[in-house]
Amino acid sequence: MADSPRLLNRRSFLVTSGLAVGTVAAAGAAPGLAGSAQAAPRPPGRRSGPLPSDPFTLGVASGDPDHAGFVLWTRLAPRPLAEDGLGGMPAAAVPVRWEVSSDERFKRVERRGTATARPESGHSVHVELDGLRPGRDYWYRFRAGDHLSPVGRARTAPRPDSFGPALAMGFVSCSQFEHGHFTAYRRLAEENPDLILHLGDYQYEYKKGAYTIPGGNVRDHEGPETVTLGGYRLRHAQYKTDPDLQAAHLAAPWAVVFDDHEVENNWAGWVPEAGSDTPDPAAFRARRAAAFQAYYENMPLRRRSIPNGPDIQVYRRLRWGKLANFHMLDTRQFRDDQACGDGNKVCPEANDPKRTITGAEQEKWLIDGFRRSEARWDVIGQQVFFAQRDSDAGPLKKTSQDAWDGYVASRGRITKGWMDAGVRNPVVLTGDVHAHWASDLKADYDDPTSKTVGAELVCSSVTSGGDGADSDPATQPYLKINPHLRFYNNQRGYVLTRIDRHEMKADFKTLSTVRSPGATASTKATFVIEDRVPGLEQTYLRPYNTPRSAMRPDRDLLQETIDNETRRP
The missing domain is CATH 2.60.40.380 (Purple acid phosphatase-like, N-terminal)
Known part of the structure; x- marks a missing residue:
């Protein structure tokens, strides 16, 4: 056309x-x-x-x-x-x-x-x-x-009482400057979006060479690990000089939320990462304050997000007429510390009903928003994997404690919140994990026959992790263990959606390489969510490129996925 x-x-x-x-x-x-x-x-x-x-x-x-x-x-x-x-x-x-x-x-x-x-x-x-x-x-x-x-x-946005035309919305996450060229940003700009969501890890805190990829990093960070205000300002400036990133900002308005690397890997509330450069509580508070000040200075945020020392208000709601509410969450600042020492593991503590990833105030704000919503689509823009991802094929449940799997009761309360409110079409958008995923959201993840109550779309990284590899979903062990997980691909890219009154269509875009500039983007898979029909319908899947004789065993693939998401460089 x-x-x-x-x-x-x-x-x-x-x-x-x-x-x-x-x-x-x-x-x-x-x-x-x-x-x-x-x-x-x-x-x-x-x-x-x-x-x-x-x-x-x-x-x-x-x-x-x-x-x-x-x-x-x-x-x-x-x-x-x-x-x-x-x-x-x-x-x-x-x-x-x-x-x-x-x-x-x-x-x-x-x-x-x-x-x-x-x-x-x-x-x-x-x-x-x-x-x-x-x-x-x-x-x-x-x-x-x-x-x-x-x-x-x-x-x-359209008038509050109008649906307006179809919304072209793209979302991205995880752009590690050292790991490649930001071609995905330019390709997204060329898609003519009306709105772009950035779901975290806009920049990375590491000093030069601390986080390396196979074959070596493509380019280098300036300065030491970011701890001071001057350091965070310099790091943001280095990222902002990238012409592909500038192209994406020029193309459309953005709505941004941070994840961990805008401050420090896997921080949680007032708790720094194990082995942090700022282990002392007072030092970490000062680091948070510096990171948030630099984040506000470098993002198109409203004055309600001006930091107050080590605190910043970034959870908020954007209304796109009657078509969609975008509930933008903060899953770092108010969370309990990761359970069981963090990582991917069997962890009974994850089921503690007192644990929260959003904090009580934000959770109430979100559920109240569900109750008041009259939008056709309620879209939750947030940072870490929402659906259950069990990596143990046996009777044990082995999950990531940095994601919603480490806060099971918190996930349950929010899911029940949109179900009780009668939200018409709940959709969760996610970043963080450096791969494309698509998932049905279930009332009970331990019962594959339980009711499907929503959908989750997860974008790959812009560069983080390097090129990755084309992936055959049929061989991905996570999809075999978790039948509600519907799609996986380990190349870099972004997700482009088209939202109208009848459906949300999501194209998972991938790049062949980020080691050199100028790669083209292609659609790897397309899923549709129909109005009032929870869950995903796959309409397109591009053939897998690598012959089966060259594929690694499922267990090796699974372990590599876990290692990539949990390793501390």
Whole structure:
């Protein structure tokens, strides 16, 4: 099917304009922001002020859309890899002008204003817009001194009383800079999404070479393991300089939540990882505060998410008209420590009814949201595997204590919450595990004949773990042990969904490699969730590429999966 004019124009704009940093026509631009998206020429004798070079090296972004607006973001950093994490900026506030237009050439500017980039906020800018029209595309840009930013696209949600057109939503997770090129982000940008969810591990905390993959890492981290505010700022800046990541931010508004690596591997509440660089409670509180401050400074979040020391509010609800509620969760900050020493193991403590992965307040907020929901789809955007995954084919139950399997009662209460509330179509979206999965959600996972009460879609990593390998679901031992698990693939990629009143269609996209840039994305499998029909219907599965004679034994595959998810580099 040919692209519609709107999609074709948007794709052409994003892909052919060099990350949309091409020339913006002066004839239709607003006063003061016309001209090239590179530094505008200065009249003879005019001083450049505190920004002699391009401060928009980290790109621009939008996020958390509603029917009346969204957040605009940028962070000034003329020297993004400065060791102090300050991006080469002076210790002074800098005015930043912004514009929002209803056309990509800025002939119809709808809103404009000035924000202040302050040193105490890492010279980041967050502009919360209201009063825009629902269900519309908008384009935005910034100017600081003589420098004009790239142009990004955002979109408002439909009116609260309207379904609006079908929603193209993609979701991603786990982008380890050292493990490969961020091609998945660019391919996702080229899909013309209306909304992108990032479900955690946007950046990794490790020092250079601490987390290696077979064949060696593709590129290196700058700086030591992130512990201080300067260190986290530098790490975020290094990731943000990646052109493929910038392309995905330019393409659509994002809704983000963090997992563990934005702070430290497998942290839980106030408990650092075993062997942490910050084992002392006071030191870990300071580390959390630094990580959250840098996270807010580098994400298109609303002011409700401004950190308060070691605390940050990121669980929230986004409403896409009558079509969908997105319940974005925080499964790190309020959880009990992982049971039985963490890892993948037999652990009776996982069934303790007092254990929680969300905390009591967030759990109540989520279940109250289910009760009040009038949406066609209730989508839970969260970080770690929700369905049961038993890796023992015998009578014992051996599960990951870092996932919802380590908090069985918590999972049960939330599942019962959406069942009791009569949620029409519950769908859980997940990241973390560096592989594609699809699952039916069951009322009782120990009884394969029990009622199917929802579906879970799990995206692979952008790069984490390296290339991985094409995988035949028919031979995956997890799927044999757990009949509610329907699909598995161990290549890198993303998931693209199309949501309308009748169904949610999910395409599992994979890349052949992340060791070199430019790989194409292909659809490995497609699943459909029909309105009022819980569970998954598989409609497409691309043939497996590797001959059976080259396959490893099931047990080796299972152990490799467990090791990849639980190892501490």
